[in-house]
Amino acid sequence: MTGPSLTVDSTQLLRAAAIVHQASSAFVGFRTSISPDPSPLAPESLGASEIARATVTAATHQLSRAQDAGQGLAALGQTVAGGLQLAAVGFEVLESTPLGGPR
């Protein structure tokens, strides 16, 4: 379908949506559950010193943030994939109308 300078190929859009959806699954490690893995570090795992405790605290936090990053990107990907599917279907319907061309 074409508009003033718009080009749309619904088949390609659906293909792109499927790939983005796969990327979303990859971002969370293909897990069916997105529950984060607990950190294996206990407060004194690396020693009783102040720096050892601080390291454990930072490492535990950043593991959680690493999982946040994957989940955030997965959620965004799912939104984009859904939008692309919606657009593809919408354009497909428009394409099938008698007045699918530009006006």
Next chain:
Amino acid sequence: MSTSGAGDSVARAAISDAAQRLGHDDPFAVVDDLVGVDVGALRAWSGLTSNARQSLSDGTGRLVDALGPMAAGWSNPAPQRVIHRQREAGLAARDVLGRQIDAAQDVISTLESTRLSAQAEVTGAEARILATGWPPGADLLSWAAGNGALPVVSATIGGLADAVIRLRSRNDAALESLTTTLRTDPAEAVDTLLADMHATNLEVALPAGPGLDPPAEIDRANLDHLAADLQSSDLSVQFAALGVQAALDKARADGGQAQLLVYESASSTSQGRAAISIGDITRADNVVTKAPGVSSAPATMSDGIGTAVALRDRAEELDPSARTAVVAWYGYNTPLGAVGGSPMTPLADVANVAAATSDVNARVGGVQLVEDLKNFRALAPQDARFVGIGFSMGSTVVSAAGAYGADFDDLVMLGSPGASVDVGSAADYPGTVPEHVWVGSYDQDPITTGITDNLAGALNGLRLNQYQPTAFGPDPADADFGARVLDVQSNVPDPSVHVGGLLGWVVNPLANKVVDLSAHHSEDNYLSGASLDAVASIVVGHYDDVPVRPGR
């Protein structure tokens, strides 16, 4: 720590006691801390973080594969830009984790090395003490003093105490280094991206021109509204918002300054509304409001930004002393453009086709345009000139708005299917004299030559459009209408197709109409070349430079 026998264990107790009597910290307290570090836990942490990094790597790699089909599937750059930014954020997170894993591996090596070294230091010290002939069970320092072994015993204990302190310092330095690396948040880039999807910090702060005050932030409320919609869980709302954001980005990149003058969310029954000004409306001498044709919507409005920028640029070339702002106005519900609004259904589809063959949407849009123009006038300088330009059904909108009191200084209809059923001639605009009503109509453009009336008639036969015998009102390029018709030619070659076979005589005329429609009837074609020059001359009031010819 491990011990190799009862003698070692007795030696350990003696060394510990002697060290403290000699003024050292108990070396075995330090050694126990060094040896007791759970390196396996840090290794497990590294493994989980590596998994997360691998997931980010896999996801970003897969996104690359989506860019090709997306570029081939939709010329709208907004979704591609989102994917591109999503991938960049994923790569940034991956790289942060990579550095943290590397730092953790260094620490694991250090901790393991330290543990072995501490054990070796203890074993060596015990061996040296036992080698002096010290009888286990005797007080070590007393025995050494009485047997000439005090220098060896003191040196051994002092050496052990110093060694374990050095090992502890080495561990602390390694942990300090890891903690420093762990200060970088791996999710920061992702958080920024998600915030940008709805926050106003996507807005690019543009430098003001020399001697100019920064432009007033007249569109803050609309930008905030758009930012919120970018995070909407309603895909129709979010997708239309993405389109508007893409148009804003394009307008800022190509036009230098953009203001979101109108923004209303899409919904299940509406495409939403948006208007973007190319140039600062608050300082404009000329304000153009440009309405698009069918198949347009806020979700795809970046397609109309290019012509708005081209018109603004050409107008300012023709009159460098005057500032021109061109408002891309996507303020009416355009048939066949419902991307950001309602999901299309067969029933809605039929309704859209019917809507495309009448000017009802255009006349409703005309009322909306009059209302929006009141706001635009309030923002613009008091003596600014206002020009209404519409392409295709958008021309019907601006014509209807003119009839309803838009008070355009100049009104320009391009590729018009008709001036709306509420307008009979160029004398029907209360605020615009006929000499300032202009029409651009290519002879090869089938939309301007009755095809829409024919289609409306066909639909009347199907009882889909029975309330309106003429689809869009009079042809404004008709001599009787009384407008000034631009003497310009289409910018594209006149294509022709020939279909052979027994039915060629039936198919050829229809095929050529379709080809003409595609080739000549586009906003780009009407706002480029000689036609763009003519329209830009109207915008800046250089009327003598506008070529005109008699109407049809």
